[in-house]
Amino acid sequence: MHAFDVDAVRLALPFLWSGMITSLTLLAIAMTGGILLGTVIAMLRLSAPRPIAAIAAGYVNGLRSVPLIMVIFWFYLLVPLIIGRPVGAFVSAIVAFTLFEAAYYSEIIRAGIQGVSRGQMAAAQAAGMSRLQAYRFIVLQQAFRRMTPILLTQSIALFQDTSLVYVIGLHDFMTAASITANREGRLIELYLFAAAIYLALCLAASQSVQALKRRIATS
Numbered sequence: 737m738h739a740f741d742v743d744a745v746r747l748a749l750p751f752l753w754s755g756m757i758t759s760l761t762l763l764a765i766a767m768t769g770g771i772l773l774g775t776v777i778a779m780l781r782l783s784a785p786r787p788i789a790a791i792a793a794g795y796v797n798g799l800r801s802v803p804l805i806m807v808i809f810w811f812y813l814l815v816p817l818i819i820g821r822p823v824g825a826f827v828s829a830i831v832a833f834t835l836f837e838a839a840y841y842s843e844i845i846r847a848g849i850q851g852v853s854r855g856q857m858a859a860a861q862a863a864g865m866s867r868l869q870a871y872r873f874i875v876l877q878q879a880f881r882r883m884t885p886i887l888l889t890q891s892i893a894l895f896q897d898t899s900l901v902y903v904i905g906l907h908d909f910m911t912a913a914s915i916t917a918n919r920e921g922r923l924i925e926l927y928l929f930a931a932a933i934y935l936a937l938c939l940a941a942s943q944s945v946q947a948l949k950r951r952i953a954t955s
Contacts, residue, residue: 744922745929748912755912756933758826759898762908765890766833773834777857779871791952792842794898806898808832812904821914825906837894844886848879885949892941896934909933 780792799807812828852875860870880887899910907915910930917926 741922741925744916744920744925748916748920751916752909752912752929753911754790755907759908759910761828762829762833762898762901763891763895765830766837769830769834770837770894771845771887772779773781773838774845775876777842778839778846778849781842782849783807783867783871784924786946794841796839798882799836804832804836805903807836808900808904812854825904826900829901829906832895833897840890841887844883844890845879848883848886849875851882854875881952885945885952888941888945888948892938892945895941896935896938899934 746780777792777796781789781796783789785790808829811832812825812853815828815831818820830895836869849871856874856878860874861867898908901908902911902914905911913926915932917923
């Protein structure tokens with residue numbers, strides 16, 4: 737059994753950092769796109785005509801019923817067949833994560849909207865606002881203020897899920913750690929370091945969310 741080699745991690749830091757940049761970029765784009773698309777889906781489920789609301793519900797229930805890793809594979813393998821050219825691992829991952837996370841974000845946002853008193857919508861429309869304007873200026877502002885901690889908690893899970901992109905060969909933080917571990921024969925050092933980084937980041941983010949939740953509750 738060989739001794740624990742800290743230098744194996746130190747020498748790999750630039751390579752690991754480039755992988756972390758990919759993970760954080762994927763998180764930022766998928767989180768932004770997922771929340772925007774999730775908001776639209778939530779509004780369709782609550783206010784659109786019944787057939788459209790049913791389609792939106794089918795989208796949410798369908799994606800929430802399959803593993804994320806399968807959605808990543810589908811987009812990576814099927815989209816090039818449909819459009820006739822490759823789109824690359826990063827674009828495939830962005831599309832798959834955004835569409836998948838939108839299904840989860842939409843349920844959080846829908847619950848947030850339903851938590852706002854119906855009188856708020858009625859009062860806004862009585863004041864001359866359209867339904868869309870009432871959502872934009874009155875309802876969504878109150879809903880997002882309440883559900884921000886839950887959205888951030890979902891985003892922490894999203895950050896952990898970014899490690900799944902190894903299945904399509906995308907060079908994220910976990911893939912970089914795995915490549916280095918196998919290349920240098922330092923599995924224990926690199927995988928322990930990767931676990932420590934995920935633990936530190938997710939724990940810090942969770943504590944920040946709890947602090948935000950207490951602040952909202954007392955304001």
